[in-house]
Amino acid sequence: MHISNKKMKKMKTYLKNIIGLLGCALIISCNDYLDVQPEDKYLEEDVFSREVGIQTVLNGIYMNMANKSTYGGNLTMSTVEILGQHFDLSEIDHSWQEFGNYNYEDLEVQNNLDLIWTSTYTNLFNTNNFITGLDTYDDVLSKEKKNLLKGEAIALRAMFHFDLLRLFGPVYNAFPEAQAIPYYKDASATLTPILSATQVMTLILGDLEEAAQLLTNDPVIEHGKIAILEEDDEDYSFQGPDFYRYRNLRLNYFAVKALQARAHLYAGNNTAALTAAKSVIEDASVWFPWTPPADIIGSSPDRIFSSEVLFAIQNSSINNRHKDYYVDDLNKKSILAPNTSQLEENTFESNQNDYRLNSTWILPSTGIKNFRTFYKYANIDADEQYMQPLIKMSEMYYIVAETETDPSIAIQYLNTARNNRGLTDLPLGVDIKNEIYKEYRREFYGEGQLFFYYKRNNFSSIPNGSTSNGMLPMNSAKYVVPLPLSETDYR
Numbered sequence: 508m509h510i511s512n513k514k515m516k517k518m519k520t521y522l523k524n525i526i527g528l529l530g531c532a533l534i535i536s537c538n539d540y541l542d543v544q545p546e547d548k549y550l551e552e553d554v555f556s557r558e559v560g561i562q563t564v565l566n567g568i569y570m571n572m573a574n575k576s577t578y579g580g581n582l583t584m585s586t587v588e589i590l591g592q593h594f595d596l597s598e599i600d601h602s603w604q605e606f607g608n609y610n611y612e613d614l615e616v617q618n619n620l621d622l623i624w625t626s627t628y629t630n631l632f633n634t635n636n637f638i639t640g641l642d643t644y645d646d647v648l649s650k651e652k653k654n655l656l657k658g659e660a661i662a663l664r665a666m667f668h669f670d671l672l673r674l675f676g677p678v679y680n681a682f683p684e685a686q687a688i689p690y691y692k693d694a695s696a697t698l699t700p701i702l703s704a705t706q707v708m709t710l711i712l713g714d715l716e717e718a719a720q721l722l723t724n725d726p727v728i729e730h731g732k733i734a735i736l737e738e739d740d741e742d743y744s745f746q747g748p749d750f751y752r753y754r755n756l757r758l759n760y761f762a763v764k765a766l767q768a769r770a771h772l773y774a775g776n777n778t779a780a781l782t783a784a785k786s787v788i789e790d791a792s793v794w795f796p797w798t799p800p801a802d803i804i805g806s807s808p809d810r811i812f813s814s815e816v817l818f819a820i821q822n823s824s825i826n827n828r829h830k831d832y833y834v835d836d837l838n839k840k841s842i843l844a845p846n847t848s849q850l851e852e853n854t855f856e857s858n859q860n861d862y863r864l865n866s867t868w869i870l871p872s873t874g875i876k877n878f879r880t881f882y883k884y885a886n887i888d889a890d891e892q893y894m895q896p897l898i899k900m901s902e903m904y905y906i907v908a909e910t911e912t913d914p915s916i917a918i919q920y921l922n923t924a925r926n927n928r929g930l931t932d933l934p935l936g937v938d939i940k941n942e943i944y945k946e947y948r949r950e951f952y953g954e955g956q957l958f959f960y961y962k963r964n965n966f967s968s969i970p971n972g973s974t975s976n977g978m979l980p981m982n983s984a985k986y987v988v989p990l991p992l993s994e995t996d997y998r
Contacts, residue, residue: 551640551643554640555640555647556644556647557647558647558652561640561647561648564637564640569756569820569821570821571633572820573821573823573824573895575828576622577623577626577630579820579822579825579828579895580828580831580832581622582623582670582674582955583895583897583954583955584832584884584955585603585832586606586619586620586623587674587955588952588958589603589606589607590606590607590609590958590988591958591959591961592969592970592971592972592973593843593845594607594845594973595845595849595972596972597974598839599840600840601839601841602841603841606619607972609984611989617991617992620989621993623674624991625991625993627667627670627671631668632691633694634664635692635693635694636694637660638657639694641656641660651724654724655724657721658718658719658720658760658763659718659722659757659759661721662714662718662722662758662763662766664691665714665718665766668690668691668707668710668714669711669766669773672688672704672707672708672711673773673963674988675687675688675987675989675990676688676704676707676987677983678965678983678987679773679962679963680775680964680965681983682704683705683708684704684705686703686704687703688701688702688990689701689702690702698998701998708770708774715766715767715770716767718758718763719760719763719764719767722759722760722763725754725759725760726751726752726754727754727755727759727760727761728760728790731754731794732753732794732795733752733754733755755817755818756818756820756821756894758818759817761787761790761795762817762898764787764791765783765784765787765817765818765898767780767783768783768784768787768902769898769906771783772910773959777909780906780910781906781910784904784907784910787817787900787903788903788920791817795814795815795816795900796814796815797812797814797815797900798812798815800862802814803862804862807886808866808867810866810867810882810883810884810885811891811894811895811896812899812901813894815899815900815901816896816898816899817898818896819892819894819896819897820895821893821894821895822894822895823893825887825893825895826884826886829882832881833881833884834880835871835873836875842876844878844879845878846972846973846974846975847879847975848975848976849972849974849976851864851879852975852976853970854945854970858930860930861928861930862928862929863929863950866882867881867882867952868880868882869882881952883953884953896954897954899950901924901927901928901946901950904921904923905921905924905947905950908920908924908943909939909943914935914939915935918933918934918935918937918939921933921942921943921946928949944960947960948970961981961986965986967980967981
């Protein structure tokens with residue numbers, strides 16, 4: 508395939524940015540380690556020939572995920588949440604209004620979506636470069652360490668593609684053969700063709716299966732989220748005390764199985780989704796238990812349900828993101844806050860017993876606003892590792908409830924999740940699908956999952972976030988975010 512000069516220049520810019528990011532991470536983390544090469548170049552062998560270099564590169568990948576352009580903002584707290592109609596944008600000239608109107612022709616909307624696309628593909632090149640480096644310098648790490656780090660990286664590659672597919676791809680259950688996105692498995696400047704949604708999904712599931720196989724000896728399985736490892740352990744001895752230890756801040760084995768459940772469900776593979784979700788519940792619950800009510804509704808509420816988080820990014824700017832989007836002193840033209848009736852009456856059904864309502868949605872005591880504002884990401888400190896959740900145990904219960912063919916078993920799983928959010932049991936015979944729909948609306952505020960839930964189910968209408976109880980008609984033109992011009996102009 509012919510690659511235009513513009514496209515080649517763009518690809519080289521991607522690679523240059525990646526090298527710069529990795530180089531900066533190395534310089535920041537170990538100033539004396541890297542000798543900067545002339546003309547801003549550094550040798551790949553300087554990075555991958557030492558364990559500390561390999562560790563620092565992978566840390567850089569995770570750190571980059573916390574950027575506002577992707578998981579630290581657009582893919583969790585702002586853009587995708589607005590597409591899911593979580594917030595009231597009815598104020599005249601609200602800065603996010605065109606996003607809520609699905610006006611993909613608006614220049615600001617286009618620039619924002621282009622940033623998601625280019626930043627995620629930069630992360631992908633970064634990840635593929637890391638995988639290539641591990642394979643090229645094969646004798647630096649023990650087999651156990653290499654499998655662990657390579658498994659994480661391949662799972663990250665699958666996750667990045669999956670979220671791009673969910674955002675920019677077609678409505679999967681209606682048009683699975685429609686064109687979607689390219690899938691990159693190397694860091695070269697070779698242009699990869701745009702594949703159909705089913706082709707992309709096949710590659711995603713293949714990567715997740717490979718990652719799960721590589722992670723079968725993940726310390727999380729026997730030691731939990733904070734793996735207790737001996738410094739002289741033959742398999743996982745480490746330079747620096749924490750690198751292999753905090754497994755919930757890594758895309759660990761259980762998180763990969765959870766991603767399999769999420770991806771299979773999106774693809775309509777209900778049996779496979781059920782199997783994966785049940786395996787996570789059965790094997791991981793001992794390490795990722797339900798958050799106790801006293802921790803949720805106490806004086807320092809655990810609003811992210813930290814004990815249940817299978818995978819989180821460490822976002823040291825998370826309190827700043829709260830200030831950027833949700834803090835109550837923002838003006839009405841920029842704050843992301845819900846319509847009061849939509850939140851309290853429709854979403855939470857006026858149930859004050861739901862832990863998620865009063866702990867997370869707070870009416871300012873100063874009178875600066877006359878509506879509740881969002882506090883999930885307020886006051887998260889270093890003791891909590893600045894955790895921003897991307898995958899939680901609760902989702903596995905919802906997936907089992909949705910895919911289990913025996914209604915009596917399905918309702919048990921759904922009721923278990925409800926009980927741990929302060930809600931009472933639902934009776935057998937209730938509309939389980941509708942109750943799951945309600946849970947997605949309550950559970951995933953600020954986590955970027957609601958829009959994808961709507962799109963997966965191809966709902967013809969969804970609650971209009973800018974009204975008290977109105978519904979908003981939906982169609983493919985709203986669900987399918989167009990590929991950015993920065994991508995299509997070079998094809």
